[in-house]
Amino acid sequence: MSDLTRLTAVDIAKRISDGDVSAEEVTRAHLDRIAAVDGKVHAFLHVDADGAIAAAQAVDARRARGDELGPLAGVPVAVKDVLTTKNVPTTAGSKILEGWRPPYDSTVVERLRDAGTVILGKTNMDEFAMGSSTEYSAYGPTNNPWDLGRIPGGSGGGSAAAIAAYEAPLAIGTDTGGSIRQPGAVTGTVGSKPTYGGTSRYGLIAFSSSLDTPGPCARTVLDAALLHEVMAGHDWRDSTSIPQPVPPVVEAAKRGMTGDLTGVKLGLVTEFGTGEGAEPGVLAAFNDALAALTKLGAEIVEVSAPHFQYALPAYYLIAPSECSSNLARFDGVRYGLRVGDDGNRSLEEVMSLTREAGFGPEVKRRIMLGTYALSSGYYDAYYGQAQKVRTLITQDFNQAFEQVDVLVSPTTPFVAFPFGSRTSDPYQMYLADLFTIPTNLYGGPGISVPCGLSDGLPVGFQIMAPTMADDRMYRVAAALESAVGTLTPPSLEG
């Protein structure tokens, strides 16, 4: 039998469905792989072996009864630790939630369970999803399987690394400014951010409510599309969830896999080419991919998005503002860490000590930034102005999509960087999301798909589509994948 951990989700599901292998065998193979390599990678914060095996056995029992199985039944999946899992520890990468076991499942997790997928455990992340390297996880960073001395991207570095290291065929991430796509790019995997409101945020521990979007991570575009269909769709528990059918992403991925993009217009954002831009190796791989897409029949059109240059500053006002309010609830009163409650200190002191001890430096930085941006007298100049920029960026997207079907860019300006190289200067870290943030401000979907290597490290190709036209980007992504192939990292053994 070939190594079960190297299979795609599609193949695993088919083998289980055909009875070639049991779901339990698949799950045990992945648990073994985690035991073998996660000491080096540190993709997981919590492995729920018992829960995973029980879920796998349930799938096997259903198959034995002759029940019809869904397209991903029995396929293992890793879940970013920012989504609540009933009775399974959920920390959001923070000390302040250490030991917290939520009394409820997030909607995404509930849908994964309903689909018969097997949840292996919870993956590492930058604390409260704030970061681009997992260096801000309170539990230590995740190491990139391509080079263990480099970052796996962030905030969802754990989910991307778990897939790249064959610890799981699928994973769930959340994308606020690029936290699915940038880790996907630097680990050579596929990371997709659906349309905001296309996937439910219920049970997603909020960083920035108007931007946070759960989405799939996988090693192939089709696998990502299958996971997308399972997790997406309207949820009445999330008021911002869109009451419309899920775009036909699986069908679109299959269509793209035929390698025909005749008549598809790809938009190249002029402004992305100016200013700080992407490093040469990234640009080279990106341009090679563009050439490959042209060969498949796609047409390249240059479009202008004049307000994209303000996306980064607008994002760093909106996201911290919302986070300063969202994170106010972590005060030691009801759950999680409590520090200094010695019977003498006042409530205010205990709250203060708890937050001081429980939050890391990046989280504190953003809470302060957001508190300032929302304060009376500054609101209009900062938060209010940022919202106007957001409207203008949305206009840029709408105008661009009148001319082209999708927009394309490198996912992130640089390949995986060494640990510690950007933590001393927050701005250098923030630049990692330069190309991904506009999509979040607009609310549309974006996907990162591997397009080659630069100095032996993966480069990601980003495709952005109009809201609720997620299928378009899957088609182009699958076509690109058919042209350039998938990437295989060096072996972690030995």
Next chain:
Amino acid sequence: MTTTTLPDYDAAVAAFEPVIGLETHVELGTNTKMFCGCPTDFGGEPNTRVCPVCLGLPGALPVANKAAIEATIRIGLALNCSIATWCRFARKNYFYPDMPKNFQISQYDEPLCVDGYLDVEVDGRTVRIGIERVHLEEDTGKTLHVGGATGRIHGATESLVDYNRAGIPLVEIVTKPVPGAGALAPEIARAYVTELRDILRGLGVSDVRMEEGSLRCDVNTSLNRPGEEWGTRTETKNVNSLRSVERAVRSEIIRQAAVLESGGRIIQETRHFSEETGDTRPGRSKEEATDYRYFPEPDLVPLAPDPQWVEELRAALPEAPRVHRKRLQEAWGLSDLDMRSVVNAGAVELIEQTVAAGATAAAARKWWLGELARRANEDGIELSAVGATPAQVAELQTLVDGGKLNDKLARVVLEGVIAGEGSPTAVMEARGLAVVSDTGALTAAVDEAIAANPDVAAKVRDGKVAAAGALVGAVMKTTKGQADAKTVRELILERLGAN
């Protein structure tokens, strides 16, 4: 131990012009909370009516309650407000342990209803109170401080929080400042809250119980000398009854006048009204105003009530209490003055229900403004809390009209009803208070009285009918008042051949 001499009220309002404003919070009587499916009914063990949403657990999200939005729009319409065609919820950020998320979902610069008014009558004069806004928000939990002497957080050894109330829909109704009230300011404030309460009750959106906190009132008061700009205002909280609204304004006017007369200045602050002392005490100072960092709630979509739906709600509004009262006044045939005394006694609804239960308006009014008002006054309670229901009063009157009780007996029966002994009929029977109508027994009592008072009987036989009163008295005495005096009299005259 304050040494400042307070001026009397008349002197205060002679020297200064008060400006008042009222902020009223109403807990809506919806079945479920504002943003989750938890039940809202009162009581229940602490922290049993909670879920991830109203506990603000990480990841939980709010979903707005449509019934609460509908109720708020109906309140806005009843207060002659414009209803927003598009508005948003906002987060009000501040740290307090009874607020699970450390922010309250409220409305800020985009309230659901704006710019209305409410007319109230005071002393025969109609005063129009401007309504600034009506908005919707969520209630907080309740904190209980244990171990301290004051029940306040300072000195407490332990603080317990109950989140059962957290997330109950709360409507805030804010008036525009009311200038020109003069000496009537306290009465206008009371009349406003009374009228508002009646409107809310008529709409059926809340049980509007001030004592239980489902209707809460904050009173803003400032004073200025005639011709000068409005003064610094204070906000008085903990005003838990209609009577307290009036007293709070009155005492704050006297206090501020004393400060200003002695050359001091008024500090913008929150003050607490004390039911016991009838005055206000300083609370949290607002000199350093809290910055709530309001911003639009990103977890909720904007509210855009369909104008057609709003019009349907408008068309279905119940009659306004003022209009309703006018109609009742005509039906009951009361003068303006009589009607005002009914209103002031808080008896409109009670009389209306008593009439609905079968009594005449005159009889209902007689009981509620007479015996029952006297009892309520003695006990220092609202008339509606006196212990007799309109149905019981109607039943009592039926017994009187049927000759089973006379007025004196009826009052005794009413006492039994108030004491909780049961319905009027039950009390009458249990206490054996019915009028003696068995003519056999009555004839015997009459004969006995005639035999015992031969002189009086002779006078009556001689045509001195007025003398029969003494015999009637004797019969009433032997029957312990349980006879109908008129019947007794007729019987006596018949036995003595005098009619």
